[in-house]
Structures are given as C-alpha cells and as structure tokens.
Amino acid sequence: MSSQALLSVRDLRIAFGAVEAVRGLSFEVRPREVFAVVGESGAGKSLTARALLGMVPDGAAVGGDVRLRDSTDLAAERGRRITFVPQDALSALSPVHPVGDQLAAAIRSVRRLPRGQARARAVAALDRVGIPDAGRRARAYPHEYSGGMRQRAVIAMATVNEPDVVVADEPTTALDEERREQVLRVLAEQREAVGAALVLVTHDLEVVREHADRVLVMYAGRAAETGPVRQVLGRPRAPYTAGLLASLPQDGPRRRRLPALRGAPPAPDALGPGCAFAPRCPLASDRCLDHEPASRAVDGREVACHHADDMLGPLREFV
Structure with missing residues (x-):
C-alpha cells in the first residue's frame, strides 16, 4: 500500500x-x-x-x-x-x-x-x-x-x-x-x-x-484503464474507454446509462488467451488475440492495452 x-x-x-x-x-x-x-x-x-x-x-x-x-x-x-x-x-x-x-x-x-x-x-x-x-x-x-x-x-x-x-x-x-x-x-x-x-x-x-476524482474502467473482470477523470475521459488510452465515450450522444438530452457498444462482453467462462476486448476492438491485432496485455503506466494513468500508445481519443469505429 x-x-x-x-x-x-x-x-x-x-x-x-x-x-x-x-x-x-x-x-x-x-x-x-x-x-x-x-x-x-x-x-x-x-x-x-x-x-x-x-x-x-x-x-x-x-x-x-x-x-x-x-x-x-x-x-x-x-x-x-x-x-x-x-x-x-x-x-x-x-x-x-x-x-x-x-x-x-x-x-x-x-x-x-x-x-x-x-x-x-x-x-x-x-x-x-x-x-x-x-x-x-x-x-x-x-x-x-x-x-x-x-x-x-x-x-x-x-x-x-x-x-x-x-x-x-x-x-x-x-x-x-x-x-x-x-x-x-x-x-x-x-x-x-x-x-x-x-x-x-x-x-x-x-x-x-x-x-469523481479518479476512475477505474472495468471490462470482463479486469481494469482496462485507471486514472484521473479529466485524463481518462478527456483523452482515453484504452479502446474500451474510447468506445464508451464515442457511443454517448454528442447533442440533445443527457443519456443516463451507458449505451451498448457493438457486440457484447464475453461470458466469464468463455475467455480466450488474449485481450477480452479484442473481438470488439477496431485496433485488435494478432498479438491482442494471443496475449492478454499487462497493465502499464501511460500518460498519467494505468492502461491494459497493447495499443495504448496509438490512441488519440474516442473511436467512432465502435458505433
């Protein structure tokens, strides 16, 4: 601690x-x-x-x-x-x-x-x-x-x-x-x-x-991204975080619950050897399918993604 x-x-x-x-x-x-x-x-x-x-x-x-x-x-x-x-x-x-x-x-x-x-x-x-x-x-x-x-x-x-x-x-x-x-x-x-x-x-x-001051974004039982709210929601480094943000409406009434992303989360008993989000991710590579990413420090937060350095913001490919 x-x-x-x-x-x-x-x-x-x-x-x-x-x-x-x-x-x-x-x-x-x-x-x-x-x-x-x-x-x-x-x-x-x-x-x-x-x-x-x-x-x-x-x-x-x-x-x-x-x-x-x-x-x-x-x-x-x-x-x-x-x-x-x-x-x-x-x-x-x-x-x-x-x-x-x-x-x-x-x-x-x-x-x-x-x-x-x-x-x-x-x-x-x-x-x-x-x-x-x-x-x-x-x-x-x-x-x-x-x-x-x-x-x-x-x-x-x-x-x-x-x-x-x-x-x-x-x-x-x-x-x-x-x-x-x-x-x-x-x-x-x-x-x-x-x-x-x-x-x-x-x-x-x-x-x-x-x-909130800081946020933990969870996917399939793991941390996808953890860090200060302003950084994580302002410039996400995990594709899953980006997908959540991209699927929010940009104008009109505020939507209260997270809308569904394309696809569905995996069942806990159906996880493969790689990243659990890879089947839904537009950035997924062969490495993502074969190797689960470890959490690492990127730009002031912790991210579990092989492509965290490639992220620039919300990904419209999700919606």
Whole structure:
C-alpha cells in the first residue's frame, strides 16, 4: 500500500468454481477522494464493491489482498470504518422496524450510547440528509418513505458513524432525474461532512465527470484503464474507454446509462488467451488475440492495452 492510500486492492480475484469473475484487479483509494468504477453490466463492478466490504456471495472464492489502512478484516470493519449504500434501499432496510430505530441501532453498534441519545442522533442524521419533519419520520416504516427518501435514509445510515470509506453501488439507478440529483447532492454533502472517501459504482459517465476524482474502467473482470477523470475521459488510452465515450450522444438530452457498444462482453467462462476486448476492438491485432496485455503506466494513468500508445481519443469505429 502506498503512503497515500486509504484503501488498497491488490490482485483481487473472485471465482465461482473454475470461473473467475474478477481477474487480478488492483487499485487504491485515497483519503477523501471520489473513486468511480464504471463498465458494462457483467464487468464485475458490483462484485468488486462487495468484496471491499467482505460481502461476497456464498460460494465465491476470494483471493488477493484488500486492505483498509492496517486492517484486512473488512467484515469486522463494515458499519464502522467502511459502509455501504446499496442500489435498492428498500431491500437494505428492515420492513418491520421504524427507520429511526434502525438508524439508532447502527449508531449503537459502534458507539456505547443510551437508547435515548442514539435515537436523538438518528433524528439529527435524518434531518441532515433532508428528511422533512425528521422526528416524526423517524417513527415511520420504510414503505412509508418515497424512493428518494429511503435512499437518503440509507445515506444517513452509511455516514452517521463517520466512516473512512463509503461504498455506493449504483445508488441512483431506480430514481427519476430530479430525485437522482437530490440523492447525489446529499451523498456528496454527507461524505464531505464526515471526511470519507467514496467508491462510486455507476453506469453514468456524466456523474463520473461531475463528481469523481479518479476512475477505474472495468471490462470482463479486469481494469482496462485507471486514472484521473479529466485524463481518462478527456483523452482515453484504452479502446474500451474510447468506445464508451464515442457511443454517448454528442447533442440533445443527457443519456443516463451507458449505451451498448457493438457486440457484447464475453461470458466469464468463455475467455480466450488474449485481450477480452479484442473481438470488439477496431485496433485488435494478432498479438491482442494471443496475449492478454499487462497493465502499464501511460500518460498519467494505468492502461491494459497493447495499443495504448496509438490512441488519440474516442473511436467512432465502435458505433
């Protein structure tokens, strides 16, 4: 782990039997930064996010090293130093307990406080994330909240104990445009208030442009490109990153999710010996088909591509 890293991932591998869904992933998250993870469905983004919290599915074999400062026991740190904002807030909240009671329980799991003090903190936390009439709403059940309010309540739960890292897995997918912007604003405000870093898994490149400091672009369980947002999205060096950017509309309304590139990602059990993106890539050569590229430093970022030095920007050959 470098001296700048708060969270360090080294050679992360997640396998289900003989099939690897995440293949040798390495990256670092620095204190207070927003680190985005993007890629098409099936790239391994959500599995990676859950591995950071020690929450991989049953049956998954995990290899490599995931370290939060001096600790590798991520399950023990969950809820205290590293917390989670899920895609579906309703499934993350108990349907049979008031929201305020659940938030108070999260507080008491970390801090030795009387119930009354924990409840007062829970109400204050709901108020900070913009829940109207927080004292009354704390007594309500999750199904009595709107989708946006539930997501804000989950953000309150994720930040109330002042963690070092918040992991948010597609936190706005189920929301409309107005509520999406509200939730992103609340998430930014709360993580800044407690001084936490944010790992943001998203399909939305515009959210990455507006909110993230650095970005990891994943493809078929590996890192295609990792670096500062301005460099990676401004002048991509991985053809896959370029393809994502090229397929975005240039004018008109903003599209919220990444449109599909030509072709489809490979199944994890159907990977060949070379670059997983080669069958979809206009720059692919025989070397790409036969040899998987190693990650290397190029122009201020890490890129896994044999042709990274040939890249000049978005490739219109993709669309």
